[in-house]
Amino acid sequence: MPHPLMGMVPLVVLLALIGGIIYLFDGDVNSGNVQLAMIIATMVSIGLALWRHYCTWGEFVESMGRTVADTLESMLIVLLIGLLSASWMVSGAVPTMICYGTQVISPKFFLVTSCLVCSGVSLMTGSSWSCVATIGIALLGIGNALGVPMGWTAGSIISGAYFGDKVSPLSETTILASSTTKTPLYTHIRNLMATTVPSLTIACIVFTVVGLNLNITKTIDHSDLVDSLNSIFYISPLTLIVPLLTIVLIVCKVPALATMALSSCLSLVMAFWLQPNFLDVLIGSGTEGSVTDHIRQLALVGIQGTHAQTGDAFINELVDTGGLIGMSSTIILVICSICFGASLLCSNMLRSMMNGFTHFIIKGMDRSTASSSARARFNLVSASTVTGVALNICTCDQYTAIILNGNIYQKTYEDLGFENKLLSRTIEDSTTVTSVLIPWSTCGVTQAAVLGIPTLVYAPYCIFNYVSPLMTLIVAAIGTRFYNLCYFNPSRLLKAPRLRR
Numbered sequence: 001m002p003h004p005l006m007g008m009v010p011l012v013v014l015l016a017l018i019g020g021i022i023y024l025f026d027g028d029v030n031s032g033n034v035q036l037a038m039i040i041a042t043m044v045s046i047g048l049a050l051w052r053h054y055c056t057w058g059e060f061v062e063s064m065g066r067t068v069a070d071t072l073e074s075m076l077i078v079l080l081i082g083l084l085s086a087s088w089m090v091s092g093a094v095p096t097m098i099c100y101g102t103q104v105i106s107p108k109f110f111l112v113t114s115c116l117v118c119s120g121v122s123l124m125t126g127s128s129w130s131c132v133a134t135i136g137i138a139l140l141g142i143g144n145a146l147g148v149p150m151g152w153t154a155g156s157i158i159s160g161a162y163f164g165d166k167v168s169p170l171s172e173t174t175i176l177a178s179s180t181t182k183t184p185l186y187t188h189i190r191n192l193m194a195t196t197v198p199s200l201t202i203a204c205i206v207f208t209v210v211g212l213n214l215n216i217t218k219t220i221d222h223s224d225l226v227d228s229l230n231s232i233f234y235i236s237p238l239t240l241i242v243p244l245l246t247i248v249l250i251v252c253k254v255p256a257l258a259t260m261a262l263s264s265c266l267s268l269v270m271a272f273w274l275q276p277n278f279l280d281v282l283i284g285s286g287t288e289g290s291v292t293d294h295i296r297q298l299a300l301v302g303i304q305g306t307h308a309q310t311g312d313a314f315i316n317e318l319v320d321t322g323g324l325i326g327m328s329s330t331i332i333l334v335i336c337s338i339c340f341g342a343s344l345l346c347s348n349m350l351r352s353m354m355n356g357f358t359h360f361i362i363k364g365m366d367r368s369t370a371s372s373s374a375r376a377r378f379n380l381v382s383a384s385t386v387t388g389v390a391l392n393i394c395t396c397d398q399y400t401a402i403i404l405n406g407n408i409y410q411k412t413y414e415d416l417g418f419e420n421k422l423l424s425r426t427i428e429d430s431t432t433v434t435s436v437l438i439p440w441s442t443c444g445v446t447q448a449a450v451l452g453i454p455t456l457v458y459a460p461y462c463i464f465n466y467v468s469p470l471m472t473l474i475v476a477a478i479g480t481r482f483y484n485l486c487y488f489n490p491s492r493l494l495k496a497p498r499l500r501r
Contacts, residue, residue, distance in 0.1 A: 002054050004356035007349030010045035011394060014340070017041065018440070022456070034440055035329075038336035042343050049347035063346035067338045071397060071442065073257065075331055078446050080260040081133040082327035085450065086305045087267035088134065089321050090282075090298070092239035092275050095229045097138035098145055098318070102225060107146040107214065111207035114139045114153065115160040115464075119200065122164025125250040126171040128436075128443075130260070131161040133450050134243060140451055141318055145225050152210060154453050155461025159203050162433050162465055167192050173432045176399060180406030181424040188428075191421040195429055195471040202471075203464040228315050232281055232308075234274045242266045268298050281308050322449070330449040334442050337396030350394055354387060354408050380416065381426050381476035384409050385469050388430030397442050398435035402427055422476075429472035433465040 017037035049055045055063075088094050105113055117139065122131040136157040143153030165171050167189055178188035229235060246263040250256070271279065272294055279294045282301065289297070305323030310316055344350040387408065391401035405427050413423045435443040439455040448455045 001355075002048075002052065002347065002349050002352045004353045006048065006052070007344070007347075007353040009048060010041050010340070010344065010349065011353075013044050014038070014041035035333050035336045038333070038340050038440060042336070042340045045340065045343035045347065045349065049343065049349070054347040054349070059346045060343060064339055064342040067342045067345070067397075067400070068335075070399070071334065071338060074397075074399075074442055075334055077129060077256055077260065078327050078330055078334065078442075078449070079324055080257065080264065081129065081446070081450055082305070082322055082324050083264045083302050084133055084260050084267075085137055086301050086321040086323040086326075087264040087271070088137070088243065089306050089319055090275060090278060090301050091242060091267040091271040092233045092235065092278070093243050093267065093270075094138045094141060095233045095319065096235050096237070096239045097135075097243075098141040099226050099229055099235050101138070101142035102145045105142060105146070107148060108211045109208070110143060110146055110148055111152055111156040111211045111214075112204050114143070115156040115200075115204060115207050118157050118160025119163045120160075121247065122161045123168050124164070125247060126164065126168035126174070127250065127256060128158075128161035128165035129446060129450075130246075130250060130256060131164065132157060132447055134246065136161065136451065144314075144318060148214065150453055151457050151461045152207075152214075154447075154451050154458035155463065156207050157451070158436055158447060158458065158462045159200075159207075159464035162436065162462075163196065163200050166428050166432050166468070167196050173398065173402060173428065176402050177406070177424045177427045177432070180403055181410055181420045181427070183420045183424040187421055188424045191425045192428055195425065195468065195475050199464055199467040199471045202467050206463045228310075228312060232278050232310060232315070232319075234277070236274070239270065239274060242270055264302070268302065271301075272298060278308070281310060282306065284309060320452075322452075327449055330445050333440065333445050334396075337440055337442065337445075341395040341397060341400060344394055350391075350404070351408075353394075354391075354404070376416065377418065377422075378473065378477045380409075380413065380418065381422070382473060384423060384426040385430040385472060388427055389434050389469070392431060392435045392438050392441055396438070396440055398431055401431045401435070405431055426472055426476075430469045433468045437462060437465055 014037060017040060018034065021034055021037060046057075046060055049060070050057065085094075118131050118136060121135050122128055125131060139157055140150070140153055144150065165173060168174060169185060169189060174189065175185060177183075178185045181188075183191075226235075233239075242263055245266070246259060249259045249262065276289075276294060279297050280289050282297050283289045283293055301323060303324050305321040305326050306319055308316055308319050310319075384405065388401060388405050391404050392398060395401050395404065406423065409423055410420070413420065435441050436447055437455070437459045438444045439448070439459075444455040444459075448458075451458065
């Protein structure tokens with residue numbers, strides 16, 4: 001087993017390289033340079049492992065293969081997100097939402113509205129990725145049209161999306177956290193409410209205050225924007241059929257890959273039927289294209305995205321998408337992240353660091369009185385929270401981080417007399433919501449690619465994702481009385497034994 005300090009060497013190298021990239025490229029870690037940093041850190045990690053005989057080259061390749069197999073579905077979803085965003089744009093669904101949204105939503109209350117809308121959609125669908133890739137793109141376009149800063153818009157979208165991803169019974173992370181810690185699913189969700197609802201409330205208050213005091217420097221005539229979109233797209237409620245059908249499929253638990261593929265295909269069919277004018281704009285010939293030209297252009301849209309030249313720079317930026325090719329750099333970064341995480345796992349460097357940290361935290365705790373000690377509870381929850389964030393940084397994947405965090409602390413919680421639901425909630429509060437804030441994690445890379453905003457640009461405005469880990473520490477420090485207040489159920493009074501006559 002490596003010494004914990006030895007395990008920290010690759011991580012320190014990675015953070016130093018990332019810091020250099022941030023300095024040299026003005027905070028844009030998603031420009032492609034971070035892939036090189038991940039490769040160098042992986043070489044350092046595997047070099048140390050082979051030198052000190054922590055693992056063999058074959059074990060590293062095997063570990064990398066297992067990790068790729070575990071994340072293959074996520075990588076396919078990333079590709080389909082690029083196809084989905086392009087197909088929804090060319091079908092007119094996103095422009096229709098932008099036209100309707102700019103006329104209905106006030107700029108002052110846009111941030112809190114987008115947060116609540118994404119909360120509802122992600123709660124129904126159970127997926128933050130699907131929420132951001134669909135309704136999130138439309139809300140980002142509405143925010144641009146209203147003149148709201150993109151960082152705040154993306155922060156409100158991600159805050160709402162990760163609320164639903166955290167508490168929805170359909171969410172993979174919710175199911176994974178409860179199953180890893182052997183906590184019943186709905187017990188886990190009820191336990192999450194003590195921290196998640198206050199966190200969302202605080203986030204909504206912040207977004208409301210910021211919106212009311214927002215100084216919008218860019219003024220756009222909404223009527224001109226609507227007229228411009230109407231001249232290019234066919235704006236009609238008919239274009240919203242596919243988005244509504246997509247939400248229904250997700251709620252009905254149709255697999256994400258099948259849902260996104262079907263939604264993309266139907267959107268391309270709708271585009272061929274409803275949007276011949278926009279297809280002519282994409283062709284750029286200046287004349288009306290034939291049926292063959294339109295079919296050929298739809299195929300190019302799926303691969304290359306929508307890059308229209310409308311004569312208006314703002315409209316060009318508003319309708320620009322990347323398609324499948326636009327997600328290629330994201331996939332490359334995910335693969336590099338997988339190699340780095342696999343090198344730490346197979347060499348036991350990661351486990352050594354976590355074991356050393358855990359031993360330091362629980363050292364000196366009295367196991368017989370720990371469960372009744374507020375200090376012991378706070379220390380253990382703090383350790384789980386820090387470990388969750390650290391695992392996101394090291395493994396670059398929230399699913400792996402959730403499983404490892406549960407495996408590391410489950411026996412410790414049980415030995416000290418704490419319930420599993422406390423661990424499952426701490427994992428969700430720390431691991432699930434912070435993954436999107438790390439530029440080289442799968443969540444951070446994906447959301448940056450989908451929204452077209454670097455992770456470090458939107459990360460400071462994800463209020464819910466910062467408040468949630470802090471809230472779990474506050475609730476752990478307050479203690480049992482607060483738990484009893486949160487879980488008071490008036491229906492229990494109806495089940496009281498009746499007096500006999």
